[in-house]
Amino acid sequence: ERAKLGKPLLAAVNAHLKHQGIKIANGTIVDATIISAPSSTKNKDQERDPEMHQTAKGKQWYFGMKAHVAVDSRTKLIHTILASAANVSDTLALPHLLHGKETRVYGDQGYQGQTAVIRAVAPNARDFTNRKYRWPSGRIDEVVKAKNRTKSKVRAKVEHVIGVIKRVFGFQKTRYRGLAKNLHRLEVMAALTNIFIQRRRLLAR
DSSP, X not given: OTTOOHHHHHHHHHHHHHHTTOOOXXXXXEXXXXXXXXXXXXXXXXXXXXXXXXXXETTEEEEEEEEEEEEXXXXXXXXXXXEEETTSOHXXXXXXXXXXXXXXXXXXXXXXXXXXXHHXXXXXXXXXXXXXXXXXXXXXXXXXXXXXXHHHHHHHHHHHHHXXXXXXXXXXXXXXXXXXXXXXXXXXXXXXXXXXXXXXXXXHO
């Protein structure tokens, strides 16, 4: 972590996969997931981690950090992963998640209205993020809902990737204090996740 080897490790794994014919293309799916941190003050410093924060999701409150993930829409390879406090908006991470060569960007409704941000980083990208289809009056736009359903078939791939990070490699809670150490762990987990997801193709070779 002190040598900041996490990001080069992820890049090296992706370079190896590209050499094997498994490469990152022009479609990116973005998403964010909350990773819980201990909220107890029963520790040496008698305080919660000052770099973690709380946020509401649905009707429930969480304390911890967010992992912001960018995944290739074809191969499900993670090409970028970032960490922030849990209360940071998903949209703030968006321009830092794109590699710039995208022609399509997918995301949930939390990324709606960010077309200009996407184009500023990836000029050739089309905004395929989901749109709001339910209005305060109770009216449902069935056309938008159907389009969201089609886009979500692609977007669902990022959920599989996040599931591997959390369930296969056990990163459901922070193990360290501070964002830097946890970001390093995320980068290593991303490299391992890419190998895990493509393991059958690699073993076949």
